[in-house]
Amino acid sequence: MLKKEVFINIKNGLHIRPAAKLVKEAKKFNSDIIIEYKNKQVNAKSIFKIQTLGILKGDKINIIVNGKDEKKAIIYLTNLLKTLE
Numbered sequence: 001m002l003k004k005e006v007f008i009n010i011k012n013g014l015h016i017r018p019a020a021k022l023v024k025e026a027k028k029f030n031s032d033i034i035i036e037y038k039n040k041q042v043n044a045k046s047i048f049k050i051q052t053l054g055i056l057k058g059d060k061i062n063i064i065v066n067g068k069d070e071k072k073a074i075i076y077l078t079n080l081l082k083t084l085e
Contacts, residue, residue: 009082033045
């Protein structure tokens, strides 16, 4: 299991478009991928679950990945979150 802290720098937070991109990319990996925010954990492969968190610009989240391709997934997804607008 790997865990990485990421600060959200998306203008309007993790709203529908960037969340959809995150979900699309997360689904490419076999590992279980969780987003943790304010002690809540949701499946990063579910846009509905991500939207329930209400993540805003400047918020800190953790990405938790567990599985065969966890290293590749966590690197890719943390870099993706840094580039989303």
